[in-house]
Amino acid sequence: MKNAPLFIGGFFVLLLLVNTSCQAPSPAPDQTSQQFIFLGHPYDWLVEDRIDPRLELLDFDQYQGVWLGGDVCARTSKSLATLAYLDRLFDLKSPHTQWAWGNHDLLEGDANLLLAATGRPSYYTHWQHGLQTIVLNTNLFWHHPWGPAQEDCEAKAAQFDWLKSVLDTVAAASHLVLLHHHGLFNELKVNKAGDTLLLDNVRGMPVRPDCRAEGNFTAEIYPLLQAIRARGVEVVSISGDVGMVSKGYAMTTPDGIHLLGSGINNSLDKQYPPDYVKNFQPDSVLVIKYEAQKPALSWSFVHLSTLVKSSLTDVELKKLSPRIRQLLTDD
Structure with missing residues (x-):
């Protein structure tokens, strides 16, 4: 399978629309197409307990699922009030809401509050009409060049062993x-010249999945994904720790495995940005369409401010706070 077309500019890699399909048992004929919205790194930079205020204006009921890519708030699990606020927005215990925890979701917080709020563990698998989703807790991985800390080793090994066992069983999914x-899989995010692209906010190479100094997530997991792809199952990996260096990316490896990333970041004070924030292009969110009858999965990056403005009347826009109007104007 040839690489999907890419648009690269200012560290922004954008695949407007990619359709994928494969040979797999067809689902029941009454299943209709579904749309999911993926929100990566959506926290409000100016307050610790809120998402980007533009997102609060969206009607998430229009989607059949909300996929949270982590760092939902700057201090997500610091208080029950923050989780109650998120529950009102996303219905956290709904089977249609998936949440891959980020580091900010645990910063100064309590994992037990997250477990109680979602009603599910920090990593799990979800099945929906031929679409199998695996949600990982990458906080248990090591993303730094020096050796991993020897802490929480049992929990780290448990997730990695679980992941390998789950991947060994993937067969019936489309x-x-x-x-x-x-x-x-940061080693695989390269351009045609073979140069490594700087796309995610954190780019560990290798990512160590547990306490082993020689552990290598790509080397150990990618061959399992290749085997799944060889069985006719399309494979898509989506990262939510995006927005500071690139605003999103979509690429396909020579093996036909899709690597996506999406995140927003422009709620920060642009007059005094941190040195590590490099990209101020408009924020976009990732919208995914799954058509179970075909079966097919497609995705597109949608300009966030345009999406918000298209959902509001002129009267509603005029009633917005000055800050939100400024965000919608500048971005």
Whole structure:
């Protein structure tokens, strides 16, 4: 399978629309197409307990699923009030809401509050009409060049062993989607010249999945994904730790495995941005369409401010706070 077309500019890699299909058992004929919205890194930079205020204006009921790519708030699990606020927006215990935890979701917080709010563990698998989703907790991985800390080793090994066992069983699905926060398979994100692209906010190479110094997530997991792809299952990996260096990317490896990333970041104070924020292009969100009858999965990056403005009347726009109007105007 040839690489999907890419548009590269200012560290922004954009695949407007990619359709994928494969040979797999057809689902029941009454299943209709479904749309999911993926939100990566959506926190509001100016307050610790809110998402980007533009997102609060969207009607998430129009989607059949909300996929959260982590760092939902700057201090997500610091208080029950923050999780109650998120529950009102996303219905956290709904089977249609998937959440790949980010580091900010645990910063100064309590994992037990997240577990209680979602009613599910920090990593799990979800099946929906031929679409199998694996949600990872990349906070258990090590993303730094120096050796991994020897802590939480049992929990780290448990997730990695679980992941390998799940991947060994993927056969009946038409599509497999890996949802995760931190960037994975970063060694494979290269241009035609073979240069490594700087796309995710954190780019560990290698990513160590547990306490082993020699551990290598790409080397150990990618061959399992190749085997799944060889069985006729389309494989898509989606990262949510995006927005500071690139605004999104979509690429396909020579093996036909799709690597996507999406995140927003422009709620920060642009007059005094941190040095590590390099990209101020408009924010976009990732919208995914799954057609179970075909079966087919497609995706597109949608300009966030345009999406919001198209959903509001002129009267509603005029009633918005000055800050939100400024965000919608500048971005």
